[in-house]
Amino acid sequence: MSVVSSQRSAVSQRTAALSRRGRTRLGGFTLIETALATIIVGVGVLSIVSAQQAFHSENAWATNASIATRLGNEIREMTLNLPQHDPVTGSLFWGPEANETTVAAYDDLDDFDGTQGNGLIFSAALGNGPINARRQVIPNMAGWAQTVTVHNVDPFNITTIKADGSTTMMEVQVSVTYQGPQDSAPHEMTKVSWIHPN
Numbered sequence: 001m002s003v004v005s006s007q008r009s010a011v012s013q014r015t016a017a018l019s020r021r022g023r024t025r026l027g028g029f030t031l032i033e034t035a036l037a038t039i040i041v042g043v044g045v046l047s048i049v050s051a052q053q054a055f056h057s058e059n060a061w062a063t064n065a066s067i068a069t070r071l072g073n074e075i076r077e078m079t080l081n082l083p084q085h086d087p088v089t090g091s092l093f094w095g096p097e098a099n100e101t102t103v104a105a106y107d108d109l110d111d112f113d114g115t116q117g118n119g120l121i122f123s124a125a126l127g128n129g130p131i132n133a134r135r136q137v138i139p140n141m142a143g144w145a146q147t148v149t150v151h152n153v154d155p156f157n158i159t160t161i162k163a164d165g166s167t168t169m170m171e172v173q174v175s176v177t178y179q180g181p182q183d184s185a186p187h188e189m190t191k192v193s194w195i196h197p198n
C-alpha cells in the first residue's frame with residue numbers, strides 16, 4: 001500500500017467515525033429537544049387553561065355583583081314613594097294591614113317588614129321573587145333572594161336602630177343573596193340601605 005493510499009484510508013476512517021458520532025449526538029439532542037418542547041408546550045397550555053378559568057370565575061362574579069346591585073335597586077325604586085305608615089293607623093300598627101295579604105297590596109313602608117316585624121324574603125326558592133320595582137317576579141333567577149327589613153332609627157344618630165314605630169325616621173335594608181348550583185349556602189352579594197325620605 002502506498003503512503004498516499006494509507007493516508008486516504010486513515011482520513012476516510014476518521015471521517016466515518018466523526019460522522020457516526022455526529023449522527024449519535026444529533027439523535028440525542030433531538031430527543032432532548034423534543035422532551036423540552038413537550039414540557040414547554042405543556043406548561044404553556046396549563047397556564048392558558050388556568051388563566052381562562054380565572055377569567056371565567058372573575059367574569060361570573062362581576063356579572064353576579066351587577067345582578068345583585070340591580071335587585072337591590074328594584075326594591076329601592078318600588079318603595080321610594082310609599083308613605084311611612086298606614087294613613088289610618090299611623091305608627092301604632094306595624095306591618096301589613098289585615099286586608100293586605102300579598103305584596104301587590106302593600107301601600108306603606110312598614111308593610112315591607114312583614115307580619116312578624118322581622119322582614120320579608122322574596123326568592124326564587126320560595127317562588128315569590130326576586131321581584132322588580134313593579135312587584136313582579138323576575139323569571140329565571142334561580143338561587144337569588146332579596147331580604148327586606150324596615151326599622152326606625154334615631155334621627156340624631158341614624159346608625160342607632162330604635163323600636164318599631166318609635167321615631168319619625170325609617171331605614172330600609174335590602175340584602176341580596178345568591179346560591180349557585182355548587183354552593184352549599186347562599187352568599188350575600190350586596191347589601192344596600194337608605195333612609196326613607198317621607
Ligand SMILES: [Ca+2]
Nearest residue numbers: 097107108111
Ligand atoms: Ca299597608
Ligand SMILES: [Ca+2]
Nearest residue numbers: 086095096111
Ligand atoms: Ca302598614
